[in-house]
Amino acid sequence: MLNTRYWWLEGAPTDQIRRGIGEVFDKFDVETIAPGYGCILRGRKVVARHYRMLDDFLKACDRSVAVSRYVFRDEER
């Protein structure tokens, strides 16, 4: 994600984002995720695994553990 649309996530207050996404998954029993750009994710196990991966990634980017800095256009991490 840091190498595509979300170069700015590292060091951002992702706890707020995690809470927002968590509320969606708490409220709805999601069976399928149909993103605009990624592959379609079908089935509760697949959805749960990808939700965990996203949440872990966001947690690792949070400003409590990472520093926001200028990111160059072609920088890859």
Add this chain to the structure above:
Amino acid sequence: MAGKMPREIAPGVFWIGDCLAQRHKCKTYHGYNAAYLIAGETASCLVETGHPKDFPVIERHMGELFARGVPPLKYLFVTHQETRHCGGLGRVLKTFPDALLCGDVSDYHLAFPQYEHRMRWMHEGDEIDLGGRSLMAVEPVIRDLRTTWWAFETRERVLFPGDGFAYSHYHEDGHCGLVAEEATSLDLPDVSSTFADLALFWTKVADMNAYCDRLDLLIERYGVKTIAPTHGLPITDVKATVPKVQAGLKAAALTPESGTNEKLQLTGAGAASPAV
């Protein structure tokens, strides 16, 4: 605004296009959706295509300039693959069959395979020669998409930052068609902050001091004299005006994002935010 255009903001650099009006907090917010025509000695280059609705206006403005002796359109440079920046691309390439599309040309061939042979990749520092002046791809400090390039015109030192320096203006105060220094009643830090909140959401959570520092370095490195943004008012006094825009970006980063739900409560059904 279209009636006031084309407007020459630096010698041989013409501002064309129209405003885009949207509702927010029960007010009509105007943002520019500018395009610019750069006239060299042998060729001209269009920077951005304007909003799709604006192609008839853009075409008319370019026609007026060509009738005045501006060299033919040989290049189209778009900062990135978003509708407000490249939405007229197909019609520009169709209308001007000798024009080449330049920049980061990712994905355009998928929409316009018939024009793929007229697409040219640019990398940082690459230049388009217009005769006596050129247009260079430069670091896109504040960007909407990863594929963004900014452009810099080398003779008059004009920076084309796409979504950088994006802010609305007050239609009721007659700001349409004015440069930043003429719109004296415009609260530049406030409209810059509002635009960041509604459209460039990542600027709310990143360290904008670091991005503003980088912006200062870029401006100093190239000796930028004029800034020609796609959505904000053109800046003709860089030293006086850029700090005000930066103040807006830094202020926006210190206040919570308004959020989709809160926005709906404030503006009512059918309200739109000014996507960049």
